[in-house]
Amino acid sequence: MINKSYFGGFILLGFSGLPQLEMIIFGVVFFFDTIALTGNTAIILLPLWDERLQTPMYFFLRNLAILDLCYTTNIVPQMLVNVWGKDKKITFGGCTFQLFTDVALCTVECILLAVMFYDRFNAVYKPLHYVTIRNPQLCQGLVAMTWGIGITNCMIFSLYAMSLPRCGNHHLDHYFCDIPVMVKIACVDTTAMEETLFALCFFIFLAPLLLILVSYGFIVIAVLKIKSVTGRQKAFGTCFSHLIVVSIFYGTVIYMYIQAENSSSQYEGKLLSIFYSVVTPSLNPLIYTLRNKEIKGAIKRLTGKEKVPVETAGH
Known part of the structure; x- marks a missing residue:
């Protein structure tokens, strides 16, 4: 029998059994979300102000920042409401929109990270042909392809x-609407759905990750052939920063969606979801900006702190 208080939506249980933990989670999420909003907004706007950052690498990085900004905006507001107050409700329409957006953005980011690493592979392994290979039309086409795959994926499985x-x-045992949670509360046999979801995860997550690892292997070989120590350090620095982002994102997502579900890992899964949905989008701009001299130089020029050489008269 359906409860008379049923309002046509869902109740997100979140961490309602641990009220003290909810306050800690609220503070952590709010802190990292502030960093994510500030950092990703800066990465989006900087290339518009500084022509030196209008390159394929920063084109992809700006798209990653837009993606992370949309991701946190889709997840965090509902999460903060959920852990702060007693009202855990979400409408059916709100849950549907959140689920569709989450699946689409997560799929796009998985493929976009692989595209970005392939861009670095061409820059290091084929530097003389890089400008030809990475023309604006091709970059835009690759980004459009990632969005096409993401939207197609979300339309099939979210529906x-x-x-x-x-x-x-x-009652959803989570703090936002996600496919595994929706499948879990179904009252029919979902074996076929779970097997298909596993196969999809293998294709969407592991295939791009394999491409990244293969590309990184070729990059290491190419960098080791560079005679200049400074050149090797610069190449490794750029790729290492990207590798940190890839490891954090793919590691948590793959563990979340491919591991077998069991009751003892419920809270562990929710905490990992916070990590890849909130912490990772805040780390991306920090990792790329703190290790990137060009972005730091653009910030200095924008704020007027870059030292401009002054010509002096001969003595």
Whole structure:
């Protein structure tokens, strides 16, 4: 029997069983979200002000920042409301939109990170042909391809997950709407859905990761052939920064979606979700800006702190 208080939406349980932990999570999420909003907004705006940053690398980086900004905006507001107050409700429409957006953005980021690393591979391994290979039309086409795959993926699996019969069960053991959570409350056999989801995760997550690892292997070989120590350090520095981002994002996402679900890992899964949905988008701009001289130089020029050489008369 459906409870009379059922309002046509869902109740996000979140960490309601641990009220003290909820306050800590609220502070942590708010802190990292502030960093994510500030850092990603800066990365989006800087190339518009500084022509030196209008290169393929920063084109992809700006798209990653837009992606992270949309991701945190989609997840964090509902999460903060969920952990702060007693109202854990979300409407059916709000849950559907959140689920569709989450699946699309997560898919796009997985593929975009691989595209960015392939860009670095061409810059290091084929520097003489890099300008020809990475023309603006090709860059825009690659980004459009990632969005096309992400939207297609979310339309197929999100629609199926939301259409599963739930027999009046509207309690989601999470703090936002996600496919595994929706599948878990279904009152029909979802074995086929789970197997298909696993295969999709293998293709969407592991295939780009494999491409990244192969590209990185070729990059290491190419960098070791560079005679200049400074050149090797610069090449390794750029790729190492990207590798940190890839490790953090893919590591948490793959663990979340490919591991077997069990009751003992419920809170662990929720905490990992916070990590890849909030912490990672805040680390991306920090990692890229703190290790990037060009971005730091653009910030100095924008703020007028860059030292301009002054010509003096001969003595």
